Amino acid sequence: MVRVRNLFAVVVLSGIYSFLMASVLLVLDAVDVALTEASVGAGVGTVLLLGTLYLTKTEEARPVHSILLPLFVAVGTAAVLIWGVSATPPFGIADTPVQLAGPDYIHRSLAETGIANVVSSVLASYRGFDTLGETTVIFTAGIAVLMLLKHAAPPGSGRKD
Amino acid sequence: MSDLIALVGDVVAHYNQWITVFLMVSGLYIVIARGNMVKKLVGLSLFQTSVYLLYISAGKILSGTAPIIDPHFTVYSHPLPHVLILTAIVVGIATLAVGLALVVRINEAYGTIEEDEIFKRDDDR
Amino acid sequence: MIGEQLPALQVVVPLLGALLVALIRRPTAAWLVTVVVSLAMPVISALLLLRVLNQGVISYHLGGWDPSIGIEYRVDIVNALILLLVSSVAAVIAPFARLSVLSEIPEDRIGWFYAMYLVSLAGLLGIAITGDAFNAFVFLEISSLSSYVLIAMGRDRRALVAAYQYLIMGTIGASFYVIGVGLLYIMTGTLNLNLIAERIGAVESLRPVLAALAFIIVGISLKLALFPLHVWLPNAYAYAPSVATIFLAATATKVAIYLFARFIFSVFGAGFVFADLPVTPILVALSVAAIFGASTVAVFQSDVKRMFAYSSVGQVGYITLGLALATTTGVTGGLVHLLNHAMIKATIFMGLGAVFFRVGRIEFQDIAGIGRRMPITMSAVAVACLSLIGVPGTAGFVSKWYLVVASLEVGWWWLAFLIVLSTMITVVYVGRLIECAWFREPSREVAAIEEAPTEMLAPICLLAAATVYFGIDTGLTAGMAERAANALLSGLR
Amino acid sequence: MRLDVILRVVTKLILPFVLVFAIYVQFHGDYGPGGGFQAGVIAGATIILYALIYGLASARRLVPAALVEAMIPLGVLVYAGVGVVGWLTGANFLDYSHLAHDPVHGQEWGVFLVEAGVFITVSATMVAIFYAFAGRGRR
Numbered sequence: 001m002v003r004v005r006n007l008f009a010v011v012v013l014s015g016i017y018s019f020l021m022a023s024v025l026l027v028l029d030a031v032d033v034a035l036t037e038a039s040v041g042a043g044v045g046t047v048l049l050l051g052t053l054y055l056t057k058t059e060e061a062r063p064v065h066s067i068l069l070p071l072f073v074a075v076g077t078a079a080v081l082i083w084g085v086s087a088t089p090p091f092g093i094a095d096t097p098v099q100l101a102g103p104d105y106i107h108r109s110l111a112e113t114g115i116a117n118v119v120s121s122v123l124a125s126y127r128g129f130d131t132l133g134e135t136t137v138i139f140t141a142g143i144a145v146l147m148l149l150k151h152a153a154p155p156g157s158g159r160k161d
Numbered sequence: 162m163s164d165l166i167a168l169v170g171d172v173v174a175h176y177n178q179w180i181t182v183f184l185m186v187s188g189l190y191i192v193i194a195r196g197n198m199v200k201k202l203v204g205l206s207l208f209q210t211s212v213y214l215l216y217i218s219a220g221k222i223l224s225g226t227a228p229i230i231d232p233h234f235t236v237y238s239h240p241l242p243h244v245l246i247l248t249a250i251v252v253g254i255a256t257l258a259v260g261l262a263l264v265v266r267i268n269e270a271y272g273t274i275e276e277d278e279i280f281k282r283d284d285d286r
Numbered sequence: 287m288i289g290e291q292l293p294a295l296q297v298v299v300p301l302l303g304a305l306l307v308a309l310i311r312r313p314t315a316a317w318l319v320t321v322v323v324s325l326a327m328p329v330i331s332a333l334l335l336l337r338v339l340n341q342g343v344i345s346y347h348l349g350g351w352d353p354s355i356g357i358e359y360r361v362d363i364v365n366a367l368i369l370l371l372v373s374s375v376a377a378v379i380a381p382f383a384r385l386s387v388l389s390e391i392p393e394d395r396i397g398w399f400y401a402m403y404l405v406s407l408a409g410l411l412g413i414a415i416t417g418d419a420f421n422a423f424v425f426l427e428i429s430s431l432s433s434y435v436l437i438a439m440g441r442d443r444r445a446l447v448a449a450y451q452y453l454i455m456g457t458i459g460a461s462f463y464v465i466g467v468g469l470l471y472i473m474t475g476t477l478n479l480n481l482i483a484e485r486i487g488a489v490e491s492l493r494p495v496l497a498a499l500a501f502i503i504v505g506i507s508l509k510l511a512l513f514p515l516h517v518w519l520p521n522a523y524a525y526a527p528s529v530a531t532i533f534l535a536a537t538a539t540k541v542a543i544y545l546f547a548r549f550i551f552s553v554f555g556a557g558f559v560f561a562d563l564p565v566t567p568i569l570v571a572l573s574v575a576a577i578f579g580a581s582t583v584a585v586f587q588s589d590v591k592r593m594f595a596y597s598s599v600g601q602v603g604y605i606t607l608g609l610a611l612a613t614t615t616g617v618t619g620g621l622v623h624l625l626n627h628a629m630i631k632a633t634i635f636m637g638l639g640a641v642f643f644r645v646g647r648i649e650f651q652d653i654a655g656i657g658r659r660m661p662i663t664m665s666a667v668a669v670a671c672l673s674l675i676g677v678p679g680t681a682g683f684v685s686k687w688y689l690v691v692a693s694l695e696v697g698w699w700w701l702a703f704l705i706v707l708s709t710m711i712t713v714v715y716v717g718r719l720i721e722c723a724w725f726r727e728p729s730r731e732v733a734a735i736e737e738a739p740t741e742m743l744a745p746i747c748l749l750a751a752a753t754v755y756f757g758i759d760t761g762l763t764a765g766m767a768e769r770a771a772n773a774l775l776s777g778l779r
Numbered sequence: 780m781r782l783d784v785i786l787r788v789v790t791k792l793i794l795p796f797v798l799v800f801a802i803y804v805q806f807h808g809d810y811g812p813g814g815g816f817q818a819g820v821i822a823g824a825t826i827i828l829y830a831l832i833y834g835l836a837s838a839r840r841l842v843p844a845a846l847v848e849a850m851i852p853l854g855v856l857v858y859a860g861v862g863v864v865g866w867l868t869g870a871n872f873l874d875y876s877h878l879a880h881d882p883v884h885g886q887e888w889g890v891f892l893v894e895a896g897v898f899i900t901v902s903a904t905m906v907a908i909f910y911a912f913a914g915r916g917r918r
Contacts, residue, residue, distance in 0.1 A: 029238035031812040070193035084497020092223035097475035113886035124890040133424035141255035142904035144435035149911035270443035294872035308852035350874035
């Protein structure tokens with residue numbers, strides 16, 4: 001994907017990647033996230049990217065930059081992350097700060113909100129304000145795209161088939 | 162030396178996070194190294210998705226199941242990372258949409274979506 | 287009853303205002319809603335500040351849930367001060383905005399423009415008020431996404447490229463921040479800033495915490511335009527519509543600095559960050575590089591807005607310098623400069639906005655002799671410029687004084703010398719504007735224009751007066767900032 | 780446009796089912812994966828599919844742009860409105876416990892309304908973004 005210069009191929013690859021990511025998330029028990037990633041990453045994202053390619057160009061110019069700086073930044077970031085992450089608790093055990101600390105949402109959800117899908121109750125109630133912010137993000141993005149792309153002239157002139 | 166071996170051991174033990182790091186680095190590299198604006202945004206999405214794995218795998222319990230209460234199960238993976246990542250996905254797609262809209266406008270204004278070309282055309286004026 | 291709900295009102299009112307504006311979309315009505323909301327903001331934040339002064343830290347549980355499982359708003363003197371700053375700036379901009387927006391934004395976009403402006407305001411206030419690391423990320427993105435589009439509305443096509451670059455840099459920054467927060471979450475099991483701070487001492491392994499610190503610092507530094515991560519800023523400020531430039535220059539970087547200080551001092555703890563790690567030398571070096579590098583580049587700009595944008599990068603350097611010293615005087619100096627610089631830059635960019643409204647361009651060659659045609663506007667700008675230099679009797683002097691004293695206190699006389707020396711560069715680029723505005727013959731085009739309309743002049747003069755007033759009466763700025771500095775340095779809230 | 784009879788017929792056939800699926804995802808969010816966001820995406824996608832097959836103009840007749848533009852803020856307003864109602868019941872912002880007789884029902888109601896708000900904004904934004912991109916001529 002880094003070296004492919006046909007943008008169409010890049011977009012298709014990124015769509016496939018999103019589906020793979022959704023499967024991985026499914027394996028990790030994050031069903032809601034997997035559903036969202038499949039519909040958003042592979043669906044909406046791909047549609048938007050293809051729409052943009054239709055309106056712009058599908059071929060990338062030959063890169064002219066030196067690759068040293070980006071390589072340095074990327075590898076440096078990776079080193080810090082590996083160094084930090086490798087000292088975190090091992091994968092998949094129940095005995096970690098994340099799993100232990102704080103009251104357990106799972107025990108409270110059904111009793112307090114009557115909702116069996118704990119992700120839903122955390123999303124909409126316990127951390128409902130985050131979700132209000134998230135909805136505001138969508139609102140902002142929608143208005144932003146309209147401000148940038150909506151035609152001042154009456155619609156219907158540019159028709160996509 | 163033994164410190165180094167311990168560090169390598171730690172790194173190997175976190176096999177699940179390798180992929181996070183790999184995705185992040187590839188994404189970041191594309192964003193910085195490439196001049197094509199669409200490709201940069203694809204790289205940016207890749208970079209953002211790496212964060213998903215960091216959070217989700219921290220919440221996973223190997224014998225657990227999805228956090229939907231059911232009398233048949235007792236061990237569930239932690240729901241909070243899932244909620245956070247749902248928000249992150251939404252933020253990611255919102256950023257992508259705004260970024261692509263900007264790219265479309267830039268293409269209309271400049272006739273190109275290569276950063277080098279654009280800087281050249283601005284300097285000429 | 288209302289008093290209890292103030293923290294939520296602070297963020298929800300501008301958000302509701304934005305939604306209302308997006309529904310109405312008529313230019314005048316949208317502006318009226320914006321004015322009403324913006325004027326209500328400082329009232330709310332002043333009441334909040336009073337409550338904090340009377341009863342100490344305020345904790346507000348959103349949704350009524352306990353902070354350990356829900357989201358908490360936590361207001362202490364530090365963020366009460368930031369909230370007051372952001373909302374006051376917003377209140378002054380709103381009356382000014384009508385004519386400026388009318389002349390710079392296409393008519394069918396004006397309603398949405400105000401909606402995005404209010405969303406951005408809500409986002410910034412949300413970052414400043416929240417006590418939850420992930421909630422801060424959400425509001426960071428709200429304010430960022432809206433500011434990208436505010437910038438992109440500039441009339442020059444370069445505004446689009448500037449917005450795009452800001453989007454790329456801003457998103458990388460936000461993602462770094464999320465990675466850092468994720469590492470903290472993995473090690474402490476909570477997202478609440480206060481609980482993280484409580485548990486961070488007991489964390490078994492230091493490595494993830496250090497990595498989290500690195501990611502969070504770099505991520506926020508991208509947002510606050512710390513040298514050398516500032517490259518998005520000059521173009522974004524230069525080509526954005528006037529109102530967007532004023533608002534972002536006065537508030538966006540300041541809120542990012544607040545978040546930066548909050549993490550370093552309250553979450554990680556000054557003892558951990560400054561005593562055990564070489565953060566002070568790195569930050570001081572970067573700050574000094576910002577002050578000299580960016581100010582020097584500013585001298586050679588041909589676009590006035592761009593010149594002051596580079597100046598902003600340099601001024602951020604003074605603020606981070608003060609924070610990096612991590613002494614009471616140093617942090618006070620940083621915070622005072624944060625407040626003063628917000629006022630100064632708001633005045634300058636507002637004045638330039640008025641000039642742009644009359645002339646339509648803002649390069650040096652286009653505005654020669656403008657001081658003779660728009661004397662009140664340019665006098666206000668000149669006063670703010672004097673304050674930027676740090677002339678005694680102005681607000682800028684107070685902050686520089688604190689910074690110099692702080693450097694001498696830690697025995698770094700060379701740093702004090704560098705601060706004074708850097709003022710000379712400020713004199714040079716400010717002098718260029720003064721010379722161009724007053725000592726050159728107006729071109730025929732400039733000779734034909736008039737003074738800015740009263741509804742623009744009033745906010746400009748008000749702010750210019752503030753930059754002088756707070757140089758004489760330092761009770762609200764320096765006095766509060768000192769209490770805030772002590773609160774920051776004492777760690778846990 | 781003449782040769783795509785199959786596409787047109789198939790689209791007409793599956794659209795209702797996709798919409799029903801969206802509603803299922805919306806209301807089943809309490810018991811299984813799903814919720815307002817996912818349902819909104821699916822519902823928005825049905826309109827986009829319709830526009831792709833039948834043309835932008837007929838999609839705009841079905842779902843006018845002005846309606847979509849009003850729905851974007853409306854959804855957030857519903858969400859924030861639930862929070863404001865929380866205030867009116869004497870509780871904190873977004874506290875749903877007093878929306879019904881007992882807290883558990885109040886929570887259920889609150890979550891239901893809030894998810895509805897998310898659905899409105901998400902589906903409308905999807906369609907609005909598609910209209911904006913599709914209405915832009917190629918250069």
